[in-house]
Amino acid sequence: MKLIHKLMLGSKTKMVLSGFGVLALVLFTSLIVVEAFKAEVTIIDNGEEQIVNTHKKTVGELFSEMGIAVGAYDELSHDQETPIEDGMTIDYKTAKQVTVDIDGNPETYYTTEETVQSFFEENDLSFSEHDEISHSTAEALFDGLEIIVKQAFNVAVNDGGKELEVYTTGGTVDELLQANGIELNGEDRIKPALDKAVTKDTEVNIVRVTSETKEIAEDIEFKTEKQEDDTLLKGKEQVITQGENGEVVRRYKITKENGEEVSRELIEEEVIKESKNRVVAVGTKEPMQQTASTKSGGKLVTLSSKSSESSGGKSMTVTASAFTADCNGCSGVTSTGIDLKSNPNQKVIAVDSSVIPLGTRVWVEGYGEAVAGDTGGAIRGNRIDVHVPTKDAANDWGVRTVTIKILD
Numbered sequence: 001m002k003l004i005h006k007l008m009l010g011s012k013t014k015m016v017l018s019g020f021g022v023l024a025l026v027l028f029t030s031l032i033v034v035e036a037f038k039a040e041v042t043i044i045d046n047g048e049e050q051i052v053n054t055h056k057k058t059v060g061e062l063f064s065e066m067g068i069a070v071g072a073y074d075e076l077s078h079d080q081e082t083p084i085e086d087g088m089t090i091d092y093k094t095a096k097q098v099t100v101d102i103d104g105n106p107e108t109y110y111t112t113e114e115t116v117q118s119f120f121e122e123n124d125l126s127f128s129e130h131d132e133i134s135h136s137t138a139e140a141l142f143d144g145l146e147i148i149v150k151q152a153f154n155v156a157v158n159d160g161g162k163e164l165e166v167y168t169t170g171g172t173v174d175e176l177l178q179a180n181g182i183e184l185n186g187e188d189r190i191k192p193a194l195d196k197a198v199t200k201d202t203e204v205n206i207v208r209v210t211s212e213t214k215e216i217a218e219d220i221e222f223k224t225e226k227q228e229d230d231t232l233l234k235g236k237e238q239v240i241t242q243g244e245n246g247e248v249v250r251r252y253k254i255t256k257e258n259g260e261e262v263s264r265e266l267i268e269e270e271v272i273k274e275s276k277n278r279v280v281a282v283g284t285k286e287p288m289q290q291t292a293s294t295k296s297g298g299k300l301v302t303l304s305s306k307s308s309e310s311s312g313g314k315s316m317t318v319t320a321s322a323f324t325a326d327c328n329g330c331s332g333v334t335s336t337g338i339d340l341k342s343n344p345n346q347k348v349i350a351v352d353s354s355v356i357p358l359g360t361r362v363w364v365e366g367y368g369e370a371v372a373g374d375t376g377g378a379i380r381g382n383r384i385d386v387h388v389p390t391k392d393a394a395n396d397w398g399v400r401t402v403t404i405k406i407l408d
Contacts, residue, residue, distance in 0.1 A: 039086040046094055056084055063092075071095060073110035096143040100125065103151055115140055116147065128152060130167035153200045157182070160208035161258045168198055176204070187211065211255045213267065220246035225277040231359050232283025233408055238371065242343045243278025246271065276342075285408065314406040318382040320364065322397035323350065326390050334374035340387060350374040350385035356406070365402040 038053040041062065056062040060080030063070060070076055073095035078088075093112040098119060100107050113119040117137035120126065127133060130152035135145075150169035155176060157164040166180045174194035177184070184190060187209035192202065222243030232238055250269040255262055325332035325340035332341030336358055338348055347370035349362065356362065360372040367386050376385055384404065388394050 042089040044091045075112040099146040102149045132169045157204040159206045220275040222275040229281035236283035238281045241279035244276040246275030247273040320402045321399045322394040323385045336373045338373045344389040348373040348387040350376040361407040363405040
């Protein structure tokens with residue numbers, strides 16, 4: 001009996017053990033089946049790639065399982081309701097917060113772009129080459145980045161009369177000039193002052209000041225000197241010596257503003273040639289009284305008159321040739337001391353002093369009023385020689401018969 005009982009106990013034990021084996025087999029098989037039905041999914045999380053096997057049904061469930069919270073501005077390649085498929089790739093980018101401050105007005109953006117340049121393009125942000133931007137457009141974006149922009153504005157600059165348009169984001173007048181390569185010289189003037197702040201309403205005016213030293217030759221005008229002459233009738237004048245201008249070199253400091261002369265300061269002067277006065281003889285001689293007698297009613301009446309050009313005086317016909325002091329070897333000084341080289345236009349005639357006394361004023365036909373101021377070896381009787389300035393004038397005069405009138 002004991003033997004039969006042991007055999008039966010052993011048989012029950014084997015049956016129990018077999019039942020556990022079957023259960024384990026079923027569980028193992030189930031696990032294999034479950035694993036076999038998991039989907040393989042590639043997830044690219046902000047550029048980092050990983051492969052996961054999942055039995056989740058949707059993208060959202062998968063991300064929840066992985067502990068990834070998708071934000072409102074994050075970029076996800078598939079909707080969260082998209083069913084999971086074996087072999088699918090899901091790309092996920094976390095949005096970065098970027099603040100753009102333009103001229104003190106900040107604005108917050110969210111983006112998944114990688115660089116400042118692509119971020120600007122994404123948000124239609126464009127700036128000129130004159131604007132000041134705190135970050136290079138090639139820089140990478142990161143969460144919390146703050147980009148500060150100062151937009152440039154136009155400033156009108158009048159540079160020595162030339163209108164310029166320059167751009168600045170602020171600062172002082174001096175900084176504006178330096179940024180645009182505008183240099184000032186020592187005497188230049190500028191308004192506003194260099195240390196003044198530049199605004200959109202600022203107008204910069206530069207007066208370019210230059211100075212130079214210049215030598216200028218100028219005439220010294222001659223003066224007229226009058227001398228009393230008792231051989232001339234009162235009221236008559238006669239040029240004895242023609243005036244001649246002198247010459248002086250004056251050195252000036254000339255100041256110009258924007259190319260226009262504004263002042264001229266005499267520094268020094270040097271007389272190169274002295275001027276010669278014009279000497280004029282002023283007559284003081286009283287007219288001569290002429291008398292004539294006639295009978296009127298048995299009485300003798302004396303008539304008197306003054307000689308004048310109009311009344312004429314003595315007239316005569318003479319042969320007139322011409323001479324000039326403009327010749328080689330000629331002294332140019334007459335027998336009465338008149339310097340004809342210094343006074344080439346003075347009217348002088350050579351006479352026979354026994355016919356016309358020296359110093360007599362005469363009128364010569366075709367020549368004008370003159371003075372008998374010289375003599376000559378060939379001048380005898382009713383013959384005269386008129387003085388002319390040049391040889392050509394003497395040849396033009398030739399020898400002619402003229403009427404002369406004694407004036408005094």
